[in-house]
Amino acid sequence: MKFQTILRKNNVQRVLLIDPAFPIANKSRNHKDLLPVGLLKISSYLKGRGIETKLIRLNKDNNDIFNEEIKEYNPDLVMVTSVFTYWFNEVKSAVDYIRLVLPKVKIMVGGILVSLCYKDCRKSIKANYFHKGLIEEAEHQKPDYSILENGGKDIDYQIIHSSRGCKRNCKFCGVNKIENRGSEVCSIEKELIGKKNLVFYDNNLLENPHIIELLNELIRLRKEKKITKCESQSGFDGRILNIDLARLLKEANFKDPKIAWDGPYEGWKRRKEEISILEKAGYKRKEIAVFMLFNHDLSYEVLEKKRACCFRWGVQVSDCRFRPLDKLSDGYNPNKRKQKDNEYHIHDGWSDEQVRQFRRNVRRHNICIRHNMKYHSRQAELKKISKEDSMLIRNMEADEAMATGIIDDAWNPAIAHLFEEEK
Secondary structure, X not given: OOHHHXXXXXXXXXXXXXXXXXXXXXXXXXXXXXOOHHXXXXXXXXXXXXXXXXXXXXXXXXXXXXXXXXXXXXXXXXXXXXXXXXXXXXXXXHHHHXXXXXXXXXXXXXXXXXXXOHHHHHHHOOOOEEEOOOOHHHOOOOOOHHHOHHHHOOOOEEEEOOOEOOOOOOOOOOHHHHOOOEOOOXXXXXXXXXXXXXXXXXXXXXXXXXXXXXXXXXXXXXXXOOOOEEXXXXXXXXXXXXXXXXXXXXXXXXXXXXXXXXXXXXXHHHHHHHHHHHHHOOOOHHHOEEEEEEOOOOOHHHHHHHHHHHHHHOOEEEEEEOOOOOOOEOOOOOOOOOOOOOOOOOXXXXXXXXXXXXXXXXXXXXXXHHOOOXXXXXXXHOOOOOHHHHHHXXXXXXXXXXXXXXXXXXXXXXXXXXXHHHO
């Protein structure tokens, strides 16, 4: 059923927007990666139609504090968002909670979870409506920051979509199951609401056919001091990137550019060229990061070769652990040293030990890049050696630092550490 039909059929005058109690720290809820931008856009659309909106972000420790507030608001429709598929239980719990407080209210669930796991949602979640994909009516609405805590005054960034979808159709990615390619715009100036930092949520920003016009607009807005900096959440498609685009990105002040290296090691020449393009445009190598999908088809050994290659190039790595698109839970616990293979998804050819080892390697790699170090030492990081000794060995090679006897755990990020060598 179309969204407008649902509104009309239920004579909707008040909508309660629910952000479930996802397992994230409260201090992170307004982070650019976790803000419920879909609900904020829907709020703008509804208000434009004269419909009142209210946002409640449920509490993972105690939802009962909202009971009276929800009853008093007495909405005609409750809209619940969803994010990762493995946060299925949090979405289900949110709907169950609303059902207890308002047994007769109409409930609609949408978002990434519903789009990827529609049948599972209809089977297990007690909602009236399930919406797959985007709500097109809200697509180009300005996010309504006023419904956030403190009226959104604590938010210093503006979330922008200049396009949707991606032509790459990678088998491990769910983008094309959620949104179709399209909705491209050549101008975003009308979407600005006073925030000077822009975060583009496009899945493939450079694929926008109006990208040159868009970047030139951003450059002008920056010169007029209407914006300060930009960021592309999904990084840049290196296969589209060229020196002209890179220079425009730099002039528009896109920070911390990222490219992806999802393919085999043999693609290193193109990745090196992409990094060189960004460097020629004015970016420092330590500002650049390379997305790497692990726990997937490529082995630990191949990922390690790619990681070590990135270190020799002087760039950081953003590791992305693969989880199946239809997985409704994820038992991975980063705080544990070891888990059984059946506790979370481990891809064929990988092991729990390798998953954790690769994540540790990436962490040490990035510390070295950010601090211009040739090796990592946990002893030095935890300050188990004196400041004088630390300064003495700081600029040494790993073997040289070990030879001093000051530390015995120098880890060299410039070489691929095969798993057998780590035991």
